[in-house]
Amino acid sequence: MVGDGINDAPALAAADIALMADDLGTLAYCITLSRKTVAVIRQNIAFAVLVKLAVIAMAFAGLANLWLAVFADTGASLLVTLNGMRLMRKITTR
Numbered sequence: 001m002v003g004d005g006i007n008d009a010p011a012l013a014a015a016d017i018a019l020m021a022d023d024l025g026t027l028a029y030c031i032t033l034s035r036k037t038v039a040v041i042r043q044n045i046a047f048a049v050l051v052k053l054a055v056i057a058m059a060f061a062g063l064a065n066l067w068l069a070v071f072a073d074t075g076a077s078l079l080v081t082l083n084g085m086r087l088m089r090k091i092t093t094r
Contacts, residue, residue, distance in 0.1 A: 033087070043083060047079065047083070051073070052073070052076075054072075055072045
């Protein structure tokens, strides 16, 4: 969306992304960052699902109890959060 700033509110509300500066070089940066974000989201989902499947398999084999499942879920949540925080490094180095 390109506009002059007058009566652009409806278009900005419908836009997925709005660059509020005159530098179009930030458009390439936004695209790169969004692709990295989608990659990290996919990594996080895959890791969380694999951890849960591993604990379920261990529970069926009699090797896991409720506390191990709680610790595995908490650990997976922390690792997923830390993995997502790697994107903050990309934002601050721009």
